[in-house]
Amino acid sequence: MTTPTRLNTLIIGSGASGLAAAVFLHRLGVKDIAIYTDGLQRGTSLNAGSDKQTYYKLGLYGAEPDAPVLMAKDLSAGGAMHGDIALIEAAASPLTFANLVHLDVPFPHDEFGQYIGYKTDHDPKRRATSCGPYTSREMCLSLTAEAKRLNIPIQENRIAVELLTDKGRCRTTGAIFINTAQSAQGGQCFEIVQAENIIFATGGPGGMYADSVYPVQHTGSIGLAFEIGAQAANLAESQFGLASTNFRWNVSGSYMQVLPRFISVDDQGVTREFLRDYFPSLPDLLNAVFLKGYQWPFAAGHVPGSSLIDIFVYVESIERGRQVFLDYRSDPPDFDFNALNQETRDYLTKSGAHLGKTPLQRLAALNAPAISLYHDHGIDLATEPLPIAICAQHNNGGLAADLNWESTNLKHFFPIGEVSGTHGVTRPGGSALNSGQVGAWRAAQAIALKYQEKTINDEDFLAQAKESHQRFSKPRPATPPAPSDWREDRLILQQRMSRAGAFVRTKEKAVQARDEARKQFIAIKNYDLTALTDAVAIAETIRNRQFCLAQVYYLTAIIEQIEKIGSRGGAIVIDPENGAHIHPALPPHWRLKPENTAWRQKVMLCQPDGDGNPVITWQDCRPVPTTDGWFETVWKNFRETRRSL
Ligand SMILES: Cc1cc2nc3c(=O)[nH]c(=O)nc-3n(C[C@H](O)[C@H](O)[C@H](O)COP(=O)(O)OP(=O)(O)OC[C@H]3O[C@@H](n4cnc5c(N)ncnc54)[C@H](O)[C@@H]3O)c2cc1C
Known part of the structure; x- marks a missing residue:
């Protein structure tokens, strides 16, 4: 095992959100940081696009009135979203948008400097803007240039294969990576990073589906966080x-x-x-x-x-x-x-x-x-x-986070961007990109204000890292060797999710798929990885295991949705016995279970029990906060609390 690299903040992922977090941290004076990524050319932000790829922010044009509370209400109007998070996403949107403008992202404005907008889905005002088909790519290119200008270290060809925690799983302490540019001989490809804080910006779960418009360069890694017990929110809500x-x-x-x-x-x-x-x-x-x-x-x-x-x-x-x-x-x-x-x-x-x-x-x-x-x-x-x-x-759900985008149950761990589940049932088009920038800003502020001290005990960390590393590198003669082609397992798991976890849902298929995912997870967990001689194959085999675990979580949430909620958002539930007929020319089993709208007032949480099985709980949505709007009060509170977020 190599000697650990020590950092204040490790940023995993170089999409628009991870890059923004690195830039914000550096500007706030947190310079002991590095971005670890499987590649600057990878991820959704750099490679995805659409007709007119949308960015959502507070209105900055013309005479139409707009304000953070109005935007927060629209962000959370679809239900199952916390109003305070919506207010933060609204309030910080002009600020993080301005950051992109200053970095030369070509958002259009008129000769008076008004940033023109248009209406997008679930948007009653004209808050949406765009740089054309590749808005998120433009963002990535500008943010990468800025990160390089600031000399922020960017380690490419690094795939995170395990997150490390303290013994009690109360906080994260670092991560194990595979350096895919290194030989797998003698475990040379493994690298350990000890970090006070982790910004987890690994994107949505695109690699989990066979039918996917996530770019082929993107897979996602939410399963890494499930392995350490991170709480998730609204996993069943996808687009x-x-x-x-x-x-x-x-x-x-x-x-x-x-x-x-x-x-x-x-x-x-x-x-x-x-x-x-x-x-x-x-x-x-x-x-x-x-x-x-x-x-x-x-x-x-x-x-x-x-x-x-x-x-x-x-x-x-x-x-x-x-x-x-x-x-x-x-x-x-x-x-x-x-x-x-x-x-x-x-x-x-x-x-x-x-x-x-x-x-x-x-x-x-x-x-x-x-x-x-x-x-x-x-x-x-x-x-x-x-x-x-x-x-x-797109996945509206993801890992649960608080108002600073810190995990709700793992301290020092900040899921931001698409891997973070801040959205509810629906969201205005473009709010995903805004949320990634705002999450990056809030997480960077929180780290700068409260997490700059070193609190990890080096010896404890080393012992923990050694134990984890041994799990990868120890031969297991009694168990089957990992298959030489990891793509076979990947295809099986992807087809399963597109069959049972996409936009048409039935209880029977979802339960069967969850059980199959669990079986495949156990099988892959028992593979003897030492049979593999290629670093990429080892990393992708471990990713397959994490995808299977992620599917167990997602399908558990989907089963809960099927049973309790019915059809809503981006998915319908088929109930051949009692559902409502959809269209006379469809086969007779096509009967739709209607939505029970009472669940729009709640966020669905998912977290493992003591045996590692995901358990669903429900949390009432917090409303959009109302304040007295009095300057002196806000100023006083600001002065008193700024140093203790
Ligand atoms: C076709 C399409 C159109 C879209 N259109 C819009 C739109 O119009 N408006 C909008 O707001 N949103 C849109 N979205 C969604 C939006 O693009 C994404 O939510 C956003 O780009 C995600 O950014 P991110 O930084 O969270 O993740 P990503 O950009 O996906 O970056 C993730 C990063 O993590 C790295 N990574 C992952 N796992 C690991 C690991 N284990 N180790 C190391 N590195 C790892 C990846 O390589 C990558 O660098 C669209 C998405 C798609 C697919």
């Missing part, structure tokens, strides 16, 4: 939507508004336009496709409504085993532009797309870069149909 699968991209906005054909192909190569089964006429079908462009994510509240299309795609692909495509090459023979409804015709006409003789020609008129984007990834929409699926995109 799913239609995306292309050969190049992972949301087919939202223009991709729908130009009215592509939805076709499916069976294993004999027989093609059909399956949406026709569900609509009385072609214009009705096309008007529904148009609407889908505005309402991209699957939403239980849009069933019946625009989210029926996601269900029809699911039935065709998952239940009937046919591959589904979007086809931009031609219109159906009975296509008649004048038969479309007024809204669709007006939009296409105003955009100059009404003259297009095919969906592709309309797309060229409406949004030509949308075609080039696929072209740049080797896909020619003029000659080939685009394979699609309903894909996992």
